[in-house]
Amino acid sequence: MDPERAQSYAFVPRPGAVPLTIERAEGCYLFTPDGTRILDAAGGAVVVNIGHGRREVAEAVAAELERATYVVPVFATESRLELLERLRREWLPDGLDRVYLTSGGSESVDAAIRLARQHHVAAGRPERTKIIGRDLSYHGTTVTTLSAGGHPKRRAAFGPMLTDWPKAPACYCLRCPLGKRYPSCAVACADDVERIFEEEGPETVAAFIAEPVGGSTAGALDPPPEYWPRLAEICRAHGVLLIADEVMSGFGRTGKKFGVDHWGVVPDILVGGKGLAGGYAPLGGVFTSDEIVAPLAAAGEDLMFYTFGAHPAACAASNKVLEIMEREDLVRRAAEQGEALRKRLAPLEDHPHVAEIRGRGLLLGIELVKDRDTLEPFPPEANLTNKVVGAGFAEGVFFYPGGSGPAQDVIVLGPPFVIGDEEIDKIASALCTAIDSAVERASSA
Ligand SMILES: Cc1ncc(COP(=O)(O)O)c(C=O)c1O
CATH class of the missing domain: 3.40.640.10 (Type I PLP-dependent aspartate aminotransferase-like (Major domain))
Structure with missing residues (x-):
């Protein structure tokens, strides 16, 4: 669908906003009309458990x-x-x-x-x-x-x-x-x-x-x-x-x-x-x-x-x-792949802007801060979470934006339970890159 037309249909459209159009979804991936493949690390809004597109x-x-x-x-x-x-x-x-x-x-x-x-x-x-x-x-x-x-x-x-x-x-x-x-x-x-x-x-x-x-x-x-x-x-x-x-x-x-x-x-x-x-x-x-x-x-x-x-x-x-x-014993798989994802995220535990990685199974949150010793957040106007989500798209991965109040900047991971090891690697590496790129932009703004 033409994005301009899609926007005119959007509920309470924000002037100038062009929605991302998804043409189809399969397994752990979303596909745009030009064939771009996006890994759905959020399972939509932490919804999709058996993967997309099961006939x-x-x-x-x-x-x-x-x-x-x-x-x-x-x-x-x-x-x-x-x-x-x-x-x-x-x-x-x-x-x-x-x-x-x-x-x-x-x-x-x-x-x-x-x-x-x-x-x-x-x-x-x-x-x-x-x-x-x-x-x-x-x-x-x-x-x-x-x-x-x-x-x-x-x-x-x-x-x-x-x-x-x-x-x-x-x-x-x-x-x-x-x-x-x-x-x-x-x-x-x-x-x-x-x-x-x-x-x-x-x-x-x-x-x-x-x-x-x-x-x-x-x-x-x-x-x-x-x-x-x-x-x-x-x-x-x-x-x-x-x-x-x-x-x-x-x-x-x-x-x-x-x-x-x-x-x-x-x-x-x-x-x-x-x-x-x-x-x-x-x-x-x-x-x-x-x-x-x-x-x-x-x-x-x-x-x-x-x-x-x-x-x-x-x-x-x-x-x-x-x-x-x-x-397919997917509850057990959520536990196992959750642990695998947690392990793959381990290098982020020492990242200077990661305050904590928490959660269970395939529901994980990564809290980001300006200073991990004092837990001082980035200024709200830096919109760090949205910058990470934007940078994630550039890496071909959709991360779910979270955070409110004192937990201002949070990225949520909630992929489908059928997620494979290769995709877990992709989520972890894309998240590192996206955080670095967002922090750089937020710090230079
Ligand atoms: C814990 C919890 N309760 C309620 C809701 C609201 O559900 P819905 O968006 O389907 O109305 C949500 C949505 O994210 C949720 O996470």
């Missing part, structure tokens, strides 16, 4: 569209039932058998928050209204999910419209918000969640929400092993529902089925998106237990559906994507 998924979607184009979400279809059975049989943590499907991450977190609230109301606890989240987090872009999240840039324009729920400190050991050090801190940032519950009055708190491994906001923040078990303990002690937002970290991305599996925690509500259908269709999900839905059922209530939730074609896509993940 068998396209065929499953086409077959389902012929069979059942649109069916209101409260009815069963073959594809919905098959997906539900597969999720219960192969994927969901024990006890999280109740499934509510949406068309994406924000919708799912929004529904999880509604579910938590409806659960308490139906159980006779209408005073539980607050959703406690954390600084440096992202749970979606609806007004409610922005309120629960702590992404300064994405919240900026909406401040007065957001509900002012308190935020717990991020579990960000590199720049500990409490000025402590692990392990002597004894995960004081988790205990701070309890302090907030007590200050607010635990009986007013409906749910606590967090990403098991962080997303792009601060770049794959990966907590110490005691953190999630402690969160679960605190929530349980105060009757607060624990929501694990696994929109980015779920469905194998961190090398286990779900991030919480690294610590043996089963939340009250688990939210999935992105990897659930691997980018082949818009689909998200809220997964919970009989215990959480029981009060709603007893009160004769339901969680209102979204018109396009559980779309039959999306369910067919997801069912096939998950089947491929199982057949």
Whole structure:
């Protein structure tokens, strides 16, 4: 497509911006109309797990569209039932058998928050209204999910419209918000969640929400092993529902089925998106237990559906994507290739502008700074992250831009799980070159 024409179609086009046009995508690569090949080190927006362009998924979607184009979400279809059975049989943590499907991450977190609230109301606890989240987090872009999240840039324009729920400190050991050090801190940032519950009055708190491994906001923040078990303990002690937002970290991305599996925690509500259908269709999900839905059922209530939730074609896509993940043992591959990528990035650990490389499996974040001793960032106007992404394109690799607040400049890596060793080498060498070139430009500006 002519880029000028594409721009006129863009939603809220920025004057002068010419979008990159992708003609097709295959495996780990994107192709532009002139045949340029770009290695997708970001899996889109950390979505694509089985790789791009798998014909068998396209065929499953086409077959389902012929069979059942649109069916209101409260009815069963073959594809919905098959997906539900597969999720219960192969994927969901024990006890999280109740499934509510949406068309994406924000919708799912929004529904999880509604579910938590409806659960308490139906159980006779209408005073539980607050959703406690954390600084440096992202749970979606609806007004409610922005309120629960702590992404300064994405919240900026909406401040007065957001509900002012308190935020717990991020579990960000590199720049500990409490000025402590692990392990002597004894995960004081988790205990701070309890302090907030007590200050607010635990009986007013409906749910606590967090990403098991962080997303792009601060770049794959990966907590110490005691953190999630402690969160679960605190929530349980105060009757607060624990929501694990696994929109980015779920469905194998961190090398286990779900991030919480690294610590043996089963939340009250688990939210999935992105990897659930691997980018082949818009689909998200809220997964919970009989215990959480029981009060709603007893009160004769339901969680209102979204018109396009559980779309039959999306369910067919997801069912096939998950089947491929199982057949090809791709969760294990994400763990193995994540380690391989981490090893190949080792030389960057000593780079004068790399503060930290962190994350799990194939969800990694590289935080960049002006001075790695003081952790002073580059001036915001240097736009270092965007410069690295631009320089990455020149090397034929797409890196995902992240960072917000104190974690200003972060590059996120989230390639497809089918990534090969040669591509891992390419990501590592292109990232070194892109960082050097961006730093040079930022320093001479
Ligand atoms: C942890 C987390 N939650 C929610 C969302 C929102 O999902 P979506 O963009 O599909 O609405 C994202 C998106 O990046 C995410 O990473």
